[in-house]
Amino acid sequence: KHVSSEEILSLKQKFGLTEEDFVIGFCGRLVKDKGVAELAEGFKLICERNPDKRIKLLIIGVPERRDAVSHDVFEILNNNPNVIFTGRIPYQDIQKYYLLMNVFILPSHRDGLGLAPLEAQAMGVPALVTQITGCKETILENVTGNYVDLTGESVCAQVEKYFDDERVKAFGQNARVFVEKNFEHEKFKGLMLDFINSL
Secondary structure (H helix, E strand, O other): OOOOHHHHHHHHHHHOOOOOOEEEEEEOOEEHHHOHHHHHHHHHHHHHHOOOOOEEEEEEOOEOOOOEOOHHHHHHHHOOOOEEEEEOOOHHHHHHHHOOOOEEEEOOOOOOOOHHHHHHHHOOOOEEEOOOOOOHHHOOEOOOEEEOOOOHHHHHHHHHHHHOHHHHHHHHHHHHHHHHHHHOHHHHHHHHHHHHHHO
């Protein structure tokens, strides 16, 4: 589905984003397993080390009771004026939100298959993920994104690489091609049918 420039401008105005902002995006359940604590720590470091930059953290998702993130972690995020919580977004609108991001991050502890990094890359956004089964397969290291360790320090260091506009542009273009080539719906459907028939 095509997203118009007017729709993107409207969303930017809604969240107070400008062209000068560097936006780090997260989309997922706000739980420990998704690395929300490491993300909070990493974002705190990024802001402290780059006081001259306008950096925002756009968080798409809602907290859950199961595997709940600690109160202290939410305090870090809630007390940072550069953190934007969107709440739950209807799936048919999610592509618009990826287009607000300069880089996407999912510092997950475990995953089946990280769909959010693939969705972000399909919209031309580089992705940072952990090297766990289900996530590491969703990027090409140093081509469409990078791997992060489960530490705030690593989150900070990897995000800082994307302050380079040319890197964001090149990796974003690579990311779109990567997803189209390897995760296009019809191709995946055929592979699933082949697997089922082999049983």
